[in-house]
Amino acid sequence: MIQYILRRVGALLLVLLGSTFLIYNLTAISGDPLEDLRISTEPNAAFLLQKAIEDLQLDVPPPVRYFNWLIGILGLGGAAPTMGLTVEGSEVLDIIGLAIPISIRLVIIATILSIVIGISIGIISALRQYSRFDYSITFIAFLFFSLPIFWVAVLLKQFAAIEFNNFLYDPVISTNWMIGLAFVGAFIFAGIVGGGRKRFLITIAAAFALNFATLYYISATGWLITPSLGPLLITVMALGIAFGITHLSTGIANRRVLYISLGLAALTPVFYFVLQPMFNEAFDGSMMLLLALGTIAVGFIVGYIFGGDDRSAAGRTGMIVAFLCAGLITLDRFMQSWDEYYNNEWIFGRPIATVGDSIPEIEGDYWMTGVDAFTHLLLPTAALMLISVAGYVRYSRASLLEVLNQDYIRTARAKGLTERTVIMRHAFRNSLIPLTTIMAFDFAGLLGGAIITEQVFAWRGMGTLFNTGLAKFDLNLVMSVVLITSVSALVFNLIADLVYSALDPRIRVTK
Amino acid sequence: MNLDNEAKGSEDSLEQRETAGLSQGQIVLRRFVRHRAAMISLFVLVFIILFVFTAGGLALGNTENPIRIMGWWQWDFTDLPPLQGVMGEPTLDIIPEFIDGTGMQIGEHPFGQDSIGQDYFSLVIRGAQQSITVMFIIGAVAAFLGTVMGAISGFFGKWIDQLIMRFVDLIITIPTLIIGAVIGIQIGNLGVFFLALFLGLVSWTGLSRLVRGEFLTLREREFVDAARVAGASNLRIIFKHILPNAIGVVIVSVTLLMSGAILLETALSYLGFGVVAPDTSLGALISANQDAFTVYPWLFWWPGLFIVTIALCINFIGDGLRDAFDPRQKRRISRKDRTEARALKKQS
Numbered sequence: 001m002i003q004y005i006l007r008r009v010g011a012l013l014l015v016l017l018g019s020t021f022l023i024y025n026l027t028a029i030s031g032d033p034l035e036d037l038r039i040s041t042e043p044n045a046a047f048l049l050q051k052a053i054e055d056l057q058l059d060v061p062p063p064v065r066y067f068n069w070l071i072g073i074l075g076l077g078g079a080a081p082t083m084g085l086t087v088e089g090s091e092v093l094d095i096i097g098l099a100i101p102i103s104i105r106l107v108i109i110a111t112i113l114s115i116v117i118g119i120s121i122g123i124i125s126a127l128r129q130y131s132r133f134d135y136s137i138t139f140i141a142f143l144f145f146s147l148p149i150f151w152v153a154v155l156l157k158q159f160a161a162i163e164f165n166n167f168l169y170d171p172v173i174s175t176n177w178m179i180g181l182a183f184v185g186a187f188i189f190a191g192i193v194g195g196g197r198k199r200f201l202i203t204i205a206a207a208f209a210l211n212f213a214t215l216y217y218i219s220a221t222g223w224l225i226t227p228s229l230g231p232l233l234i235t236v237m238a239l240g241i242a243f244g245i246t247h248l249s250t251g252i253a254n255r256r257v258l259y260i261s262l263g264l265a266a267l268t269p270v271f272y273f274v275l276q277p278m279f280n281e282a283f284d285g286s287m288m289l290l291l292a293l294g295t296i297a298v299g300f301i302v303g304y305i306f307g308g309d310d311r312s313a314a315g316r317t318g319m320i321v322a323f324l325c326a327g328l329i330t331l332d333r334f335m336q337s338w339d340e341y342y343n344n345e346w347i348f349g350r351p352i353a354t355v356g357d358s359i360p361e362i363e364g365d366y367w368m369t370g371v372d373a374f375t376h377l378l379l380p381t382a383a384l385m386l387i388s389v390a391g392y393v394r395y396s397r398a399s400l401l402e403v404l405n406q407d408y409i410r411t412a413r414a415k416g417l418t419e420r421t422v423i424m425r426h427a428f429r430n431s432l433i434p435l436t437t438i439m440a441f442d443f444a445g446l447l448g449g450a451i452i453t454e455q456v457f458a459w460r461g462m463g464t465l466f467n468t469g470l471a472k473f474d475l476n477l478v479m480s481v482v483l484i485t486s487v488s489a490l491v492f493n494l495i496a497d498l499v500y501s502a503l504d505p506r507i508r509v510t511k
Numbered sequence: 512m513n514l515d516n517e518a519k520g521s522e523d524s525l526e527q528r529e530t531a532g533l534s535q536g537q538i539v540l541r542r543f544v545r546h547r548a549a550m551i552s553l554f555v556l557v558f559i560i561l562f563v564f565t566a567g568g569l570a571l572g573n574t575e576n577p578i579r580i581m582g583w584w585q586w587d588f589t590d591l592p593p594l595q596g597v598m599g600e601p602t603l604d605i606i607p608e609f610i611d612g613t614g615m616q617i618g619e620h621p622f623g624q625d626s627i628g629q630d631y632f633s634l635v636i637r638g639a640q641q642s643i644t645v646m647f648i649i650g651a652v653a654a655f656l657g658t659v660m661g662a663i664s665g666f667f668g669k670w671i672d673q674l675i676m677r678f679v680d681l682i683i684t685i686p687t688l689i690i691g692a693v694i695g696i697q698i699g700n701l702g703v704f705f706l707a708l709f710l711g712l713v714s715w716t717g718l719s720r721l722v723r724g725e726f727l728t729l730r731e732r733e734f735v736d737a738a739r740v741a742g743a744s745n746l747r748i749i750f751k752h753i754l755p756n757a758i759g760v761v762i763v764s765v766t767l768l769m770s771g772a773i774l775l776e777t778a779l780s781y782l783g784f785g786v787v788a789p790d791t792s793l794g795a796l797i798s799a800n801q802d803a804f805t806v807y808p809w810l811f812w813w814p815g816l817f818i819v820t821i822a823l824c825i826n827f828i829g830d831g832l833r834d835a836f837d838p839r840q841k842r843r844i845s846r847k848d849r850t851e852a853r854a855l856k857k858q859s
Contacts, residue, residue: 011677018681023693030697139548142830146822148774148794150781151815154801162805451688452778467782470692478693486684 005494012490021066023482024475028062031473033087055085056475069479083483084476086469092476095465096484102357103461107450109377110384111442117385118392119435123428124192125393126400133191137393144390153383153456157354161379165350168342173219182211226339229332231269238265238325245324249317250310251420257314260306261321264299268325272332279333281365288330288366295326334374337367341375344368351375355458380457384450388442395438400431433503440496444489539759542835549831552824559821560643567636588637588791592620592630601631601809623809625800631810638793639817641786642773645707646821649772652711654765657718662749664719665726676723679716687714691775695784703786710775718764725757759836766829770822777818793818 032038033056037049052058057065075081083092125137173181186207193203218224229237242261243252250257296319303318304311342351346361353359353376362372403409404427412426413419454463462481469477533541543549567588569580581587601623622631664675682690690713698709729735730753738752779785780794788795793814800810 011680015677015680015684018677019684022681023685023690026693026697030693142823142826143819146770146774146819146826148777148781148797148815148818148822150778150794150801151797151811151818154797154804154811158804451686451692452782455782466689466692470696471783482685482689485686485689489684489686 005498008494008497012494016486016490019486020070020479020483021063024066024069024479025062027470027473027475027478028065033473033475034058052087052089055089056087069476073483083480086477087472087474092480095477096462096480099460099462099465100484102459103450103454103463105373106357106377106380106454106459106461107384110381110450111388113381114385114388114392115439115442118389119396119432121389122393122396123400123431126397126404127423128191128194129401131191131194133188133194136191137397141390141393144386145394147387149383149387149450149452150456152386153379153453156379156383157456160382161350161352161354165352168224168351169349171219171222171224173215178212178215178219182208182215185211225342227335229328229335231272234272234325234328234332235265235269237328238268241265241324241328242321245317245321247420248424249320250313251418254310256306256308257303257310257317260303260314260318264302264318264321265325268329271326272329275329276333279367283366285366292323292326295322298322334367334370337364337371340364341368341371352378354379357459357461380450380453380459383456384453391438392435395435396431399434400427403427403431406430433500436499436503437496440492440499441489444485444492539835543831546831546834548827549834552827552831556821556824556828559639559817559824563636563639563643567633567640584633584636588629588633592624592628622813623807625810626803626807631813634791634796635793635813635817638791638796638814639821641703641790641792642776642794642818642821644703645710645776646769646773646825648704648707649711649714649775650765650769652708653715653718653768653772654761655715656712657715657765658722658754658761660715661719661722662726662754665723666730666745666749666753672723675719679719682713682716687771687775688778691779692782692784695779699779699785699787703790703792706785707772707776710772714768714772718761718768721760721764722757725760726753729753729756759832763829763833763836766825766832770825770829773818773822773825 034049034052037045037052040048042048057068060068069084072082072084081093083096086092086095121137125134128134186204189207190200190203193199195203239262242258242265246252246254246258246261252258299318299320299322300315301318302322303315307314341347341362341364342349344362346359357376358369358372359376362368364372409422409427412422417426450461451463451466453459454461455467458464462484465477466481468474469481566584568584601621620630620632622635625631625634660675660679664672691710694709694713695706698706735748735752738748743752776785777792777794777797780792781798783795783798786792786795796814797811800807804811
């Protein structure tokens with residue numbers, strides 16, 4: 001195994017050497033980085049030009065310069081590792097250091113959400129193969145696949161930000177919109193639930209009434225300006241989560257696990273009141289992480305202790321339920337800060353941002369900056385998600401259909417397992433194996449950022465660095481992005497292969 | 512009543528009964544024709560291609576000595592007609608007279624005019640021509656290189672395989688948009704043909720891996736041994752015996768590659784690393800007009816709609832082809848088929 005990894009890493013380094021060499025030379029011959037300086041009329045232009053040529057070693061032919069660059073990065077020249085200077089003369093390493101966290105923040109949320117949502121929709125679509133729902137999802141997935149992201153981004157800016165902000169001045173939803181939205185929501189929900197024609201109509205009617213009531217409440221109380229969940233709604237939602245997760249993991253029939261989940265959900269309002277004073281100005285990210293880990297641990301331990309024969313399954317269920325319920329409380333706390341954020345002088349009453357990654361002028365506690373991050377993340381994340389969700393829907397649907405045709409699924413059904421066990425334990429898990437490769441590719445793209453999305457929404461991440469660098473023929477800047485994306489692509493590919501062989505014992509990597 | 516009739520009645524045999532006595536090509540064609548979304552997409556795509564190339568004419572040659580063959584549309588994308596209306600809004604009206612009082616018409620500038628008065632219809636048509644050209648050239652170059660490289664790699668194995676596959680790794684490592692941008696910034700000013708050619712030179716890698724995989728399994732099969740014993744040369748075995756068996760994989764992935772190609776070209780032109788002025792492209796049009804969305808929304812909608820329609824058509828055709836080539840693909844048994852099968856059973 002170790003030998004295999006070492007061999008792979010060796011090959012990986014060679015490939016990396018080749019690809020960076022290729023891109024370095026292609027970029028180097030594509031244009032003159034000093035064009036601005038050459039036509040400049042500044043009195044010290046000649047001096048600056050000379051200095052830039054020296055700093056960037058422009059008098060050295062590109063293939064040779066490449067090796068100098070490589071020596072600089074590896075720190076072989078005796079000095080500290082450096083990625084060289086930009087045309088303006090600042091250290092590339094510093095600029096990249098600032099850009100990486102911004103890119104990661106943008107892409108990681110979009111990727112994780114795409115995976116969760118895409119796989120869920122794909123699974124439902126596969127289980128309802130050839131239904132109305134399946135056909136609609138297939139069409140929508142193809143449509144999203146075919147959308148140019150820069151076009152979607154502009155549409156989102158117009159309709160989800162500018163128009164929505166206008167709407168927030170007077171957040172009253174018109175009756176036509178209410179009926180329309182409620183009906184579309186009900187139709188989708190009924191498609192997911194499935195069943196015969198009669199059941200379909202009943203589901204539509206019930207979901208329509210519920211949706212309409214919710215929308216009416218939102219419109220009448222101005223909920224969009226002063227959103228909150230409140231302890232009552234949180235309790236109801238927590239109980240719903242408990243039922244839902246238990247249904248998916250062990251089935252409602254397993255009373256012991258159901259009572260554990262319900263018990264954890266019942267604790268939610270208690271924790272709601274306990275945590276409120278804790279969520280003050282001093283609260284920060286590390287405390288949030290601690291709290292999240294604590295919740296997961298408590299959920300698992302409770303499930304494990306009271307789980308009886310089915311300890312690990314109960315522990316898993318408890319863990320997920322506790323985490324989601326805690327999520328509700330946190331969400332509510334963020335919502336409480338919305339009002340203050342909305343009335344902040346820097347917002348100008350237009351909370352959904354169309355450009356930038358944050359408003360630096362906004363000062364406030366963890367919750368304020370959190371809301372600020374949310375309003376800036378909303379549009380780019382939506383744009384990125386539309387396209388990658390479509391991919392995950394297609395792949396997970398195909399993968400589950402493939403698995404459902406296998407003999408071992410027939411065996412599982414034949415020995416009398418419930419449909420839930422067959423799908424969740426036997427089919428779903430195996431259908432995830434081929435998806436690891438695609439996920440690895442997606443995560444590899446994280447560090448590179450999203451070149452187009454960052455450009456459209458003016459995020460100062462890696463993608464924007466690459467764009468400006470290439471437009472100005474700033475070799476060292478371009479190469480730093482190329483290097484980081486290539487390394488992460490190769491490393492994640494290696495990880496994907498290893499995970500694949502761990503998940504599917506038929507595949508031997510050592511051969 | 513015999514066993515044969517019994518089998519005919521069952522649902523599983525519907526497929527067998529339909530494909531009996533047909534060649535592989537005929538079966539694939541039949542399945543494809545039955546894929547409704549793919550057929551509609553094919554018609555739409557062919558229509559769009561004919562429409563844009565006849566309307567806009569052809570612009571060949573380079574910027575110094577252009578060769579122009581005029582199409583049937585009255586304006587050229589370089590013309591500067593006087594601004595009509597208040598701000599050059601579209602004159603296209605497809606709502607008939609009895610609904611809104613004005614009749615249906617195409618008018619002088621159906622898609623409107625841009626901020627300097629250029630006829631937007633001819634610009635969009637020109638952009639669509641560019642995108643379609645890029646799509647087909649990338650598709651052709653990548654299909655050729657990917658198939659040949661994958662075939663050589665999979666068939667000969669050993670060091671040739673190692674060499675080609677390491678080179679493929681090298682290209683795959685770099686994100687497509689990055690390598691495309693680096694190419695585009697050098698080649699973009701040479702015109703769309705060279706841009707597409709060079710983009711094609713780096714787009715074949717994924718396909719070659721698939722073809723190689725097919726060849727690795729197919730070359731071990733008995734019919735290859737039989738051909739070799741009969742004295743066939745390597746080239747003949749590759750192209751006459753193995754490749755026809757792997758053609759499904761090639762066609763399907765080339766189609767999907769083409770829909771990726773059109774999005775790649777528009778993205779590059781949007782970022783300014785693709786087609787450059789005075790020529791235009793759908794991506795460049797969107798990039799130039801995105802900030803004027805509230806004032807001139809039509810300048811934004813039309814090029815986008817063309818990109819989405821073309822890419823969507825290609826994707827559906829690819830889906831239809833995949834279903835058609837997949838031997839495991841079972842046709843959905845409709846209610847009508849079931850009744851027919853039952854009726855057959857009763858008859859016998």
